[in-house]
Amino acid sequence: MVSLPSRLIQLLAACLTAGSAAAAPVPEFDLKAAFVYNFALFTDWPADAQFVAGALNVCVHPASVMRPSLGSLNDRMVKGRKIAVRQLAAPEDIRGCQLFFADASDRERWPQIRKALANAPVLTITDDEEIRHDGSIVSLSSEGSRIVFDIDLRAARNARLMLSSKLLRLARSVQ
Template identity: 40%
Template sequence: MSRLRILLTLAWLAWAPCPASAAPPAPVNEWSLKAAIAYNLLLFTQWPDEERWAPGAPLVWCVDPASPWWSALQGLQERPVRQARVAMRALSRPADTAACQVIQLDAGLRQASRQGAQLLIAEGREASAPWAVRLAVQGERVVFDIDLAGLRAGGLQISSKALRLAREVRE
């Protein structure tokens, strides 16, 4: 089993409730599952200047605090991404994205002008460009799409393992 599949399975298990013998299982929180998948995709993404990051350096993930992503992403604070650590940053205006390595695009932050090596993560099919990763719900599954042009525009690379698991890969 590939490392990404193992990580996605573990992420799902971490957020899935333990079944009680008499009670039906509670539904998995959609936003927590999306956050886990987005985090796992960071593990397969390479930033161009990453080798110069100091051990424990923050990997700044910017998100609108009014977004449904905000509370789900808070659980990822300080999680490791190779030698860096995830650092969530509240951001409600696209003009403040210069310090972000990851930008969560949604209703509050619909568009962000890329300022260097930034991974733009969008939500749903209606997400407008530019984006590099787009998460969506298809049936009862959370799926993701990858836009290679969006990755290249930020100087980013993603593992072929992640590309194989994507629902759609755009050139």
């Protein structure tokens, strides 16, 4: 049996203990940011992906409630690259991102963002129910006291991203 990488085990431990009365509660947005970090760890970008300033750019709407929690990922390492959390001011700037977190603050501009993506190698993650059904690769949701996620493999293939089989096995559903 192959042992899981320690970061994946940490993610699983966080998920399993988030609702436990004995464990210190983890704020929902911080837990989601941990998921985002782990999704980046288990994603491979194509060789021709452009990493601005050599960083793995995690983009988020300036008004997103996730922005402060995602900001805690700044300077963490993923596959030899430092994470740089950036605010996505305009949808056309998304091509400078490797990962984009969309939430309710992106609903109005989601059609423009999807158009700007046009098969760009950007891992899209959302916790918004409307965006979830409209092309996001990873969708986070709450199930009881746990955070679970679903993966749209067709969207990942369109973005030319390879998601680890280990990540796929942890998803609630893979379509």
